[in-house]
Amino acid sequence: MYDFLIIGQGVAGSLLAWELAKAGKSVFVIDKGNPYSTSNVASGIVNPITGKRFVKSWLMDEIQPFSLKCYREIEHDLNVNFLSELxxxxxxxxxxxxxxxxxxxxxxxxxxxxxxxxxxxxxxxxxxxxxxxxxxxxALKISASNFLSAIKNWLEAKYCYSEEVFEEAALNESRDFVEYKNVRAEKAIFATGYDEFFLKKHSNVKFxxxxxxxxxxxxxxxxxxxxxxxxxxxxxxxxxxxxxxxxxxxxxxxxxxxxxxxxxxxxxxxxxxxxxxxxxxxxxxxxxPASADRRPILGFFPNSRIGIFNGMGTKGFSLSPYFAKHFCDSLVAGKALLPEVDLKRFF
Known part of the structure; x- marks a missing residue:
């Protein structure tokens, strides 16, 4: 049995899988493999100063150095090249x-x-x-396709990746685990970005x-x-x-x-x-996949083994490294999530 089933291998799902694996947890990732997904066609920019009034992006003093460290670590460990500092x-x-x-x-x-x-x-x-x-x-520039391909290859080499269209009806949740076809895990996390079916099903989570x-x-x-x-x-x-x-x-x-x-x-x-x-x-x-309050969405639904890692909006390559680690620390070490990103704010 895996510790976590992650649905979606965009930038958010990729980095969450990476952080959980680093923490010693087993993961299995499912993705439909769309080369034109939002993450794949993104500009991949981490820009510290944005907007018409040149405002420093939220938490940028923590996010920028962490993102740089995280992406460089992945480049080194997987022997790939996708990051530019500029x-x-x-x-x-x-x-x-x-x-x-x-x-x-x-x-x-x-x-x-x-x-x-x-x-x-x-x-x-x-x-x-x-x-x-x-x-x-x-500023940082990430080649989205190079990064996502590297993570996919890493997952495939560990035999913990399946390229398929996720079938919601095939996901079953019990008291002790979740099961999707022949994959059983303690918990499932949706990192599917803009997913019209998922958003309608969980309409109280405001996107x-x-x-x-x-x-x-x-x-x-x-x-x-x-x-x-x-x-x-x-x-x-x-x-x-x-x-x-x-x-x-x-x-x-x-x-x-x-x-x-x-x-x-x-x-x-x-x-x-x-x-x-x-x-x-x-x-x-x-x-x-922007949230209504422009903050990431992390956490688990009430009384459920099913969670979400989403809501990065226009800053997926900027916010995802930091909050993948933040979510991982919560999942592995029980650290509290920041209230402004916790899924609980919608319940």
Missing amino acids: SVYHVLNSVQEINDWSAKAATFHYEKYLSTSEIHYLDKEKVRNPNGCFEING SPVKGEGLVVEISDFFSENIVQGNVMISPTMAKGIYYVGSTYEWNFRDELPTESRKSELIERLKDTINCNFKVLEHVAGIR
């Missing part, structure tokens, strides 16, 4: 943005990420930045999913090892000359398929940011 160059578009940035740069709590008040100017022939840019330190679309592009005569944030974010991939461009935000949507309207929007925003020829190689879309 900066974000944010194009200043207005006097208001310059004032907001200057105020934040002078604040002690931001000095780790905004270490200088210097305005940088990127190549004006290629990047439209008449007012210059400011630099955000400490506010956000659809996002992005482009993979080849840009001529353009090179950047760092992220450029203009009217759209341009982040380097592990392939030379290929960049991820994104993303859009949509709270009312029909499905998770890419749309021509959003593709056109991204192309226009990219043209507003750079003055280079580019070719669209791929157009991707996914639905981010």
Whole structure:
């Protein structure tokens, strides 16, 4: 019998499986193996400073160093390469943005990420930045596909992975264990991201999913090892000359398929940011599993052996390492969950 059955091998499920295995627990993971899942097509960015007002992301002083350590550890242990440490160059578009940035740069709590008040100017022939840019330190870029493939291979080598569409009706819960087909475990944890059936079944757990679309592009005569944030974010991939461009935000949507309207929007925003020829190689879309209060959701349903690890929203690659460890510490050592992420807040 396994200690934990995990349904879903996106970034959240992958990291929870990793932390539990590190803690000496046995895990079995089920995933449908969709190469276009939200985690697979994500930009994979950990950005310390976000939003129009340049706010330091929640718990970033703990999350950023932990994420860096966690991803580097996985790279080392699995002998893979998927992580880059880089900066974000944010194009200043207005006097208001310059004032907001200057105020934040002078604040002690931001000095780790905004270490200088210097305005940088990127190549004006290629990047439209008449007012210059400011630099955000400490960003991370994870190749989502490389990371997820590495975890899948690791699980398969341990014979604790099954690629299949999960059948809800085949999951049975008893007083002492849960059972799915021929897999028996003490507990089951759903890390399925946006799962319409699961969300409807547990409607008291409040989600506010956000659809996002992005482009993979080849840009001529353009090179950047760092992220450029203009009217759209341009982040380097592990392939030379290929960049991820994104993303859009949509709270009312029909499905998770890419749309021509959003593709056109991204192309226009990219043209507003750079003055280079580019070719669209791929157009991707996914639905981010954001919670209504924009906090992760961890824990077990009342009087049940079935739990959830979800709600990372637009920051899956940022929040998942820290909260996978946080959840693991609760499961293994009985440590209390932070009230703001505990599933109990919905009951």
